[in-house]
Amino acid sequence: MTKIAVFSAGSWGTAFSVVLGDAGNDVVLWARRDEVVEAINGKRENTGYLPGIELPPSVSATTDPEQAAADADIVVLTVPSQSLRENLTAWAPAIPAKATMVSLMKGVELGSIKRMSEVIAEVTGAGPERIAVVSGPNLAKEIARREPAASVVACADEDVAKQLQRAFHTAAFRPYTSVDVLGCEIGGAYKNVVGLAVGMAVGLGFGDNTTASLITRGLAETARLAMAQGANPLTLMGLAGLGDLVATCSSPLSRNRTFGEKLGQGMTTEEIYASTSQVAEGAKSCKSLLGLAQRVGVDAPIAEHVDAVVDGRMTALEMMDSFISRDTKAEMG
Numbered sequence: 001m002t003k004i005a006v007f008s009a010g011s012w013g014t015a016f017s018v019v020l021g022d023a024g025n026d027v028v029l030w031a032r033r034d035e036v037v038e039a040i041n042g043k044r045e046n047t048g049y050l051p052g053i054e055l056p057p058s059v060s061a062t063t064d065p066e067q068a069a070a071d072a073d074i075v076v077l078t079v080p081s082q083s084l085r086e087n088l089t090a091w092a093p094a095i096p097a098k099a100t101m102v103s104l105m106k107g108v109e110l111g112s113i114k115r116m117s118e119v120i121a122e123v124t125g126a127g128p129e130r131i132a133v134v135s136g137p138n139l140a141k142e143i144a145r146r147e148p149a150a151s152v153v154a155c156a157d158e159d160v161a162k163q164l165q166r167a168f169h170t171a172a173f174r175p176y177t178s179v180d181v182l183g184c185e186i187g188g189a190y191k192n193v194v195g196l197a198v199g200m201a202v203g204l205g206f207g208d209n210t211t212a213s214l215i216t217r218g219l220a221e222t223a224r225l226a227m228a229q230g231a232n233p234l235t236l237m238g239l240a241g242l243g244d245l246v247a248t249c250s251s252p253l254s255r256n257r258t259f260g261e262k263l264g265q266g267m268t269t270e271e272i273y274a275s276t277s278q279v280a281e282g283a284k285s286c287k288s289l290l291g292l293a294q295r296v297g298v299d300a301p302i303a304e305h306v307d308a309v310v311d312g313r314m315t316a317l318e319m320m321d322s323f324i325s326r327d328t329k330a331e332m333g
């Protein structure tokens with residue numbers, strides 16, 4: 001039995017542990033709060049994040065990182081992106097040298113403008129053959145309900161990607177392999193920003209032409225940024241690009257789209273943060289993605305406009321007007 005540690009027991013970590021349990025693995029979830037561990041071990045349910053979902057018998061929980069990671073073959077990392085460095089620095093001594101680390105996170109670190117796989121490499125010193133990413137159209141609640149879905153597992157070492165694919169495959173969850181870690185990570189982080197823009201359009205009451213235009217231009221923008229850094233263009237046409245963009249931008253379950261909708265309805269970022277504890281990774285990663293775009297010399301108009309609304313420099317309506325009426329550039333449609 002493959003031993004897998006999942007750090008931590010939020011929405012996606014818990015939903016992914018359902019996949020891992022169903023796939024026949026021995027899973028230990030790390031949670032930072034006792035009540036989460038008690039609910040998982042006692043009621044077989046993460047009542048706070050995924051009420052009504054019974055966890056497979058091979059999933060247990062602990063607050064002790066050493067107990068979670070003991071003898072793990074695979075360590076899955078899924079905390080809000082901006083907290084990865086601090087959390088992983090604390091967990092790293094407990095992670096076995098043999099373990100492959102798998103990021104489920106969709107964000108880019110503020111300040112360093114590093115992708116999650118880069119933060120993992122920096123904090124743990126692991127080589128690319130020990131670092132992988134899972135990214136795709138995977139809304140946690142739907143995955144936990146075992147609704148059919150696919151995803152991408154990417155690792156620079158193709159054999160490792162194939163091993164992980166086998167460890168994560170269930171009757172409801174189909175992972176495809178890739179060696180394009182960068183493309184998957186940029187796709188996963190950028191779709192959150194586009195999800196914010198689409199949410200704003202929905203909140204403003206605009207219809208499908210507006211949202212389809214934003215989704216399509218968002219994909220072009222994502223691909224441009226990823227390809228300028230060496231990603232495979234096909235990655236952005238696949239599950240970790242277009243697939244995730246469609247799921248996020250279409251679903252009321254998406255926290256990023258919901259956050260954007262509230263901005264579109266006139267709430268400020270501060271008011272939204274005060275009203276919910278749910279993460280909208282795009283609101284934080286927007287600046288990092290803009291930093292990356294600047295570094296590699298590509299335009300990122302959707303990210304620029306979303307950032308202006310998140311920061312309160314523009315209203316959502318001004319953003320839409322400005323995005324559509326800006327100087328025409330020689331961009332291919």
Ligand SMILES: NC(=O)C1=CN([C@@H]2O[C@H](COP(=O)(O)OP(=O)(O)OC[C@H]3O[C@@H](n4cnc5c(N)ncnc54)[C@H](OP(=O)(O)O)[C@@H]3O)[C@@H](O)[C@H]2O)C=CC1
Nearest residue numbers: 008009010011012013078079080083105106138139140281
């Ligand atoms: N939810 C989804 O559908 C999907 C999410 N993702 C990605 O997975 C990552 C995690 O998201 P998700 O699981 O949804 O987030 P949640 O908010 O649901 O869970 C976050 C988890 O991280 C823990 N945590 C540890 N340190 C911190 C910290 N410093 N600040 C806040 N939380 C902390 C939380 O603990 P506590 O409960 O004690 O606060 C909780 O267990 C994100 O990058 C997201 O983009 C990717 C695909 C799907």
Ligand SMILES: O=C(CO)COP(=O)(O)O
Nearest residue numbers: 136137138139254255256
């Ligand atoms: O990444 C996701 C779906 O693939 C989840 O999106 P949100 O973080 O916007 O909820």
